[in-house]
Amino acid sequence: MSETRALIEAKGLRKRFGTIEAVRGIDLTVERGQVLGFLGPNGAGKSTTMRMLTGYLVPDAGSVRIDGHDLATHPLEAKRRIGYLAEGAPAYMDMRVEDFLAFVARTRGYRGAEVRERVDRAVARVHLEPCRGQRIETLSKGYKRRTGIAQALIHDPPVIVMDEPTDGLDPNQKFEVRQLVRELGRTRAIILSTHILEEVEAVCTRAVIINKGATVFDGTPKELDAQVPKNIETNRLDHVFRTLTARQTKAAKGGSR
Amino acid sequence: MSDAPQPPPLPSALARTLSIARREFAGYFATPLAPVFLVMFVALSALLAFQAGGLFTRGSADMRPFFQWQPWLALFFMPALGMRLWADERRSGSLELLMTLPVTTADMVIGKFLAAWAFACVSLVLTFPLWATVAWLGDPDHGVIIAGYIATALLFGTLLSICACLSACTRNAVVAFVLSVAVCFLLLMTGYGLVQDFFARWAPPSIVEAVASMSSLVHFHALERGVLDARDLLYPASVILGMLAINGILLHWKAAR
Numbered sequence: 274m275s276e277t278r279a280l281i282e283a284k285g286l287r288k289r290f291g292t293i294e295a296v297r298g299i300d301l302t303v304e305r306g307q308v309l310g311f312l313g314p315n316g317a318g319k320s321t322t323m324r325m326l327t328g329y330l331v332p333d334a335g336s337v338r339i340d341g342h343d344l345a346t347h348p349l350e351a352k353r354r355i356g357y358l359a360e361g362a363p364a365y366m367d368m369r370v371e372d373f374l375a376f377v378a379r380t381r382g383y384r385g386a387e388v389r390e391r392v393d394r395a396v397a398r399v400h401l402e403p404c405r406g407q408r409i410e411t412l413s414k415g416y417k418r419r420t421g422i423a424q425a426l427i428h429d430p431p432v433i434v435m436d437e438p439t440d441g442l443d444p445n446q447k448f449e450v451r452q453l454v455r456e457l458g459r460t461r462a463i464i465l466s467t468h469i470l471e472e473v474e475a476v477c478t479r480a481v482i483i484n485k486g487a488t489v490f491d492g493t494p495k496e497l498d499a500q501v502p503k504n505i506e507t508n509r510l511d512h513v514f515r516t517l518t519a520r521q522t523k524a525a526k527g528g529s530r
Numbered sequence: 531m532s533d534a535p536q537p538p539p540l541p542s543a544l545a546r547t548l549s550i551a552r553r554e555f556a557g558y559f560a561t562p563l564a565p566v567f568l569v570m571f572v573a574l575s576a577l578l579a580f581q582a583g584g585l586f587t588r589g590s591a592d593m594r595p596f597f598q599w600q601p602w603l604a605l606f607f608m609p610a611l612g613m614r615l616w617a618d619e620r621r622s623g624s625l626e627l628l629m630t631l632p633v634t635t636a637d638m639v640i641g642k643f644l645a646a647w648a649f650a651c652v653s654l655v656l657t658f659p660l661w662a663t664v665a666w667l668g669d670p671d672h673g674v675i676i677a678g679y680i681a682t683a684l685l686f687g688t689l690l691s692i693c694a695c696l697s698a699c700t701r702n703a704v705v706a707f708v709l710s711v712a713v714c715f716l717l718l719m720t721g722y723g724l725v726q727d728f729f730a731r732w733a734p735p736s737i738v739e740a741v742a743s744m745s746s747l748v749h750f751h752a753l754e755r756g757v758l759d760a761r762d763l764l765y766p767a768s769v770i771l772g773m774l775a776i777n778g779i780l781l782h783w784k785a786a787r
Contacts, residue, residue, distance in 0.1 A: 324626070327630040328629065328630055329626050329629050329630050331782075348632075348634075349540055349632045349633075349634065350540070350632075352630060352631065352632040353537050353538075353540055353632040354537055355630065357627075357630045359623065359626045359627060359630070360623075361623055363622060363623030363624045363625075363626055363627050364624060364627065365553070365557065365622075365624055366622060367557065367560040367561055368553075368556075368557070368560060372556070376549065376552075376553045377631065379541075379545075379549045379552075380541070380546060380549040380550065380631050380632075380633060381537065381538060381541070381631065381632060382537075382538035382539055382540055382541040382545075382632075383538055387538075408560075424627070428537040428538060429535040429536060429537055430535060430537050431535050431536075431537070460535060461535060
């Protein structure tokens with residue numbers, strides 16, 4: 274029964290910063306086995322939405338339920354089920370990779386030998402072995418990102434939220450992360466934001482495009498592709514992305530390219 | 531269900547708090563801050579006690595010259611310890627990581643404060659050679675010296691709780707330092723003759739007394755002389771608890787925006 278229950282359920286999320294309405298009523302439902310690609314131009318409200326989904330920001334209106342637990346009323350139960358890679362993969366830069374991962378494991382409830390075991394598994398999973406003893410501030414962008422991913426996966430969460438997980442990675446690393454997401458997505462609910470449209474085709478079972486804080490598309494990558502006129506043969510997703518997001522931008526005289 | 535990922539059970543509040551405190555405490559030693567702080571603190575403590583306080587020349591086997599300078603050393607050293615507690619987390623983005631882990635605001639606030647306080651107490655413990663010297667040269671009242679150490683530790687805690695709170699107001703550690711020195715200075719000065727004389731000139735004695743009772747210095751000196759009064763213990767305890775509560779509210783308030 275619980276296999277089909279929505280692991281992420283967000284309803285009517287709204288967030289305002291001063292006079293800017295960053296998110297204007299977003300609904301999201303992600304079930305186990307789904308990988309949702311979260312798309313939108315810069316400043317569309319992707320990160321703000323993800324921050325509300327993971328409990329960093331408190332929404333002005335709306336609710337988030339993680340595996341049935343309301344994030345506002347039962348934050349710990351909800352947060353313990355989420356693995357979150359925040360934008361830019363923030364970490365404690367003066368810590369060594371394995372100490373940082375051990376800190377996250379301990380804070381999440383592992384004890385004694387389990388901590389070590391969890392760290393080893395996470396390190397192996399994202400191939401961090403060469404730099405596990407290194408300080409995070411000395412790592413390359415790719416390894417920093419992997420440390421962030423390792424931290425998000427350390428407790429085997431049923432819900433994973435990743436803000437641009439492949440940003441700054443080289444093609445090999447991108448390939449590896451995509452493979453990992455595909456594999457994890459079989460038994461979990463995953464939301465990942467990205468700017469790379471091929472990524473949606475490669476790993477996502479669903480795509481949601483938002484623009485100016487509101488959803489402009491919600492469907493499978495196939496349905497997204499179906500919106501493109503037949504005569505366009507290359508960069509089809511780019512085309513539909515531009516059409517969906519520029520329409521409103523132009524109408525509002527936004528002026529982004 | 532069999533391959534469904536299962537995160538570990540929630541750790542106790544104590545375990546979560548200690549995990550955060552442990553990371554924070556280790557963080558001091560991950561940078562040159564710890565050795566610089568400890569060496570400078572012990573060296574300046576000794577210098578002030580011997581040179582300015584005349585520890586040897588006054589011909590009395592006690593540590594009053596040492597303790598009398600502690601509030602003024604703390605005025606700079608405690609803000610140096612407390613300034614980065616929250617400002618750095620905010621600036622580096624690690625606050626997002628911390629706040630999306632399954633921990634409560636109280637776990638974070640208390641954990642970080644305890645780490646800073648423990649570090650301050652370590653620096654105080656390192657001044658024990660002074661005590662040993664006094665004990666070797668004369669026959670001091672060890673009870674009074676212990677009271678002096680307790681008074682100093684409580685003063686450190688009081689000032690640190692204020693610094694932690696101010697650090698939560700900004701993402702700039704230097705701003706947090708300057709604000710902390712200013713506020714701590716005011717708090718110490720209200721017990722100083724100069725300020726009390728100013729009030730005594732026009733205000734009724736009850737007000738003068740109220741102003742003096744707000745000062746850390748008055749309670750510090752009472753304890754440091756070895757006079758145990760419940761009010762002098764209650765004062766630091768209530769300031770610390772009050773400041774930690776405000777610290778938590780500030781974090782919440784900032785998270786909501």
